[in-house]
Amino acid sequence: MNSTRFLFRAMLLSFLSLMTMRAASLYAASPIDGQDNQMPSAAGAPAIDVRGTWSGTFYSNHSGVAPSTMTVVINTNSRGRIVASSALTSHCLKSARLEITVTGSEVVLAGSDKDGNNMTLRGSLDNTGTQLKSTYILNGSATGGCETDEGTVTLSRR
Numbered sequence: 001m002n003s004t005r006f007l008f009r010a011m012l013l014s015f016l017s018l019m020t021m022r023a024a025s026l027y028a029a030s031p032i033d034g035q036d037n038q039m040p041s042a043a044g045a046p047a048i049d050v051r052g053t054w055s056g057t058f059y060s061n062h063s064g065v066a067p068s069t070m071t072v073v074i075n076t077n078s079r080g081r082i083v084a085s086s087a088l089t090s091h092c093l094k095s096a097r098l099e100i101t102v103t104g105s106e107v108v109l110a111g112s113d114k115d116g117n118n119m120t121l122r123g124s125l126d127n128t129g130t131q132l133k134s135t136y137i138l139n140g141s142a143t144g145g146c147e148t149d150e151g152t153v154t155l156s157r158r
Helices: 002-029
Strands: 052-060 068-076 082-088 097-103 106-112 118-125 131-139 149-157
Touching (some): 052 131
Antiparallel strands (some): 052 149, 068 082, 118 131
């Protein structure tokens, strides 16, 4: 009986230790409120500054979907977070507010417009930091006005 109790306690202690370490690593990896979303890149070098005006053309993976262009203006807000406003010539997404996360050369732009249409764009900056080659996914709102779309876009810094 004692060996069963000992084994149970050892397994419970191992599980609790594992969960504590996992929670600590998740807490350490999450951004602190009020700080910007730029994370240090490899070897502690500062992340690439993506602030500025970017534009590019979205090309859908679905036939029959016309290409659309987007201009994104990226700045920091009053809380130091990297945010963007966008102008997209698409019937599915208009003037979306986006939040940006930068990890090394990897960039994610995600957000939605006032109608609830959502967009996520994930990509990598080139070596010059002037082109963001990425994929996108666009999810229409519950109104049914738009469907899901995905494809590619290269945003270029102006």
